[in-house]
């Protein structure tokens with residue numbers, strides 16, 4: 001690192017570096033330090049925090065009440081990830097097998113939903129799923145059901161919302177690995193007597209593993225934090241960790257505990273990202289590109 | 290041993306095109322059981338395409354492929370008893386060398402102890418048993434190529450397709466692997482279809498050579514036939530070095546022809562297979578550099594009735610076994626003479642610029658009909674008349 005600073009540099013380079021470091025310090029490091037700081041303070045009545053060191057918040061996180069939210073949130077996130085993977089994997093594969101001039105168009109279709117705010121799209125889902133919503137109305141008028149189905153404010157509705165918003169994050173990295181996949185390997189496997197299923201199992205899955213992991217992380221991590229989806233589609237019962245944090249800050253006004261919960265979520269993400277980084281390093285040793 | 294060999298693979302009237310581009314046109318080809326056949330031809334002539342059709346990665350647009358009496362034209366690749374050494378190796382990057390070689394056996398559900406034994410044996414054959422635990426990317430190009438050979442050969446298929454399997458090896462290793470492959474082929478009785486750019490390799494290893502050009506077969510024959518009796522100018526040029534002369538048939542009878550060649554009359558034995566050529570017909574005379582002989586100008590008397598051209602030495606290249614000499618002919622043009630090195634011979638050493646006489650072993654000339662214009666152009670020229 002040292003030699004980096006010792007080299008003579010142009011004013012432009014210095015400017016860019018100052019800007020980047022300044023940005024990182026002000027908007028990444030400082031807020032995180034503040035959150036850590038807040039998490040070891042005591043809740044105040046008149047002010048948000050009282051200047052008194054405590055580890056109470058860290059103990060409170062393990063209260064069964066909150067642990068319950070953590071676990072159910074993780075559960076929904078895992079289910080969401082699996083569903084995204086099951087839909088996204090064949091989807092990404094199919095796109096990668098299209099002729100080169102069609103692919104960008106298909107990828108555009110995947111990306112277009114990003115152009116509409118996901119909050120708006122979640123409201124749309126709500127309209128669709130409501131007791132007197134579009135889906136129930138059509139099913140009723142078709143005579144398929146007699147009484148409206150309860151779809152809104154269920155765990156299923158939350159998961160549907162999460163899948164709907166997060167699916168592109170699964171498809172994009174998977175598409176990237178499928179697009180890079182060297183078809184020679186697949187032919188070689190068939191040449192050596194591997195059926196389609198065995199080729200898939202022994203070649204396609206291992207070779208696309210970096211994309212599977214990347215996509216899963218990109219879905220799993222946000223799926224624990226997207227509180228507005230749980231708010232809109234899950235009602236009060238199906239909370240995500242994101243809801244917990246939001247509630248502590250905005251409703252319960254318990255900033256120190258909110259900060260602690262947020263640190264927990266961040267650490268969980270950090271651990272998963274570290275695991276990803278390690279596995280990619282392992283993969284890199286295995287897959288020469 | 291003497292009964293006629295049975296056909297293992299045949300391509301019947303096979304055509305293949307990509308988009309609108311014809312890559313193979315109405316190809317007929319029989320390959321015999323236990324034979325070592327080489328496909329030889331310039332880049333893009335369709336060698337890899339033939340292998341891919343036989344292996345099952347492509348379907349022909351037209352025609353049939355028959356393997357061991359069974360039609361396999363539409364059969365899936367993994368069901369064919371054929372294995373391929375890919376031009377790009379295609380070693381599985383996430384598996385060790387050992388697992389790569391074992392893969393094919395495991396797919397056959399061979400018992401694990403036997404898998405281990407055979408995989409190690411195959412790796413020993415390519416001298417890589419000590420690197421069995423490595424990943425492919427930790428190997429050099431030549432080592433990867435040898436793993437690819439071991440991976441295909443370990444399955445002991447009826448037919449092994451090898452797409453330039455030795456191209457990344459240095460000379461010594463290449464020779465070694467050539468011997469190993471020949472030994473493997475004889476020992477296991479596997480039929481080989483081998484693709485190479487190296488004509489020396491093609492000639493020295495093969496039972497038959499197939500010379501291809503732009504998606505069709507130009508000539509099939511033993512290495513000797515292809516080298517000594519090329520059917521077309523293309524084959525002559527592609528296989529080995531050549532000296533080409535324009536010549537005109539002056540007179541012909543049943544025993545002898547007289548040709549004018551480099552402003553000299555040369556008498557050669559009549560060629561029965563070219564009996565249809567008329568007097569006055571233009572032909573090409575092909576002479577291999579190693580059939581040519583150099584003489585000092587003083588030897589002219591001794592060469593009385595032999596064809597004899599004179600010129601000056603302009604280049605000498607020592608090639609180890611042979612000495613290559615380039616002569617600029619008095620009549621114009623250059624020729625290459627390749628002689629075995631003989632230190633005993635005092636006459637052997639010609640200096641640059643020295644005048645010499647060039648002759649050749651009588652009747653070893655190859656006479657080819659002049660096809661300077663490509664066949665398609667020739668046809669249209671005829672039509673215009």
Ligand SMILES: Nc1ncnc2c1ncn2[C@@H]1O[C@H](COP(=O)(O)OP(=O)(O)OP(=O)(O)O)[C@@H](O)[C@H]1O
Nearest residue numbers: 307308312330331332333334335336337338339376
């Ligand atoms: N998938 C494909 N799509 C379109 N054209 C192709 C395809 N594969 C091969 N070709 C064309 O078919 C022709 C024959 O290709 P092939 O790979 O058989 O050549 P080759 O004789 O093996 O050449 P080389 O010696 O360079 O390997 C080439 O002109 C090539 O461009």
Ligand SMILES: [Mg+2]
Nearest residue numbers: 336337376452
């Ligand atoms: Mg090729």
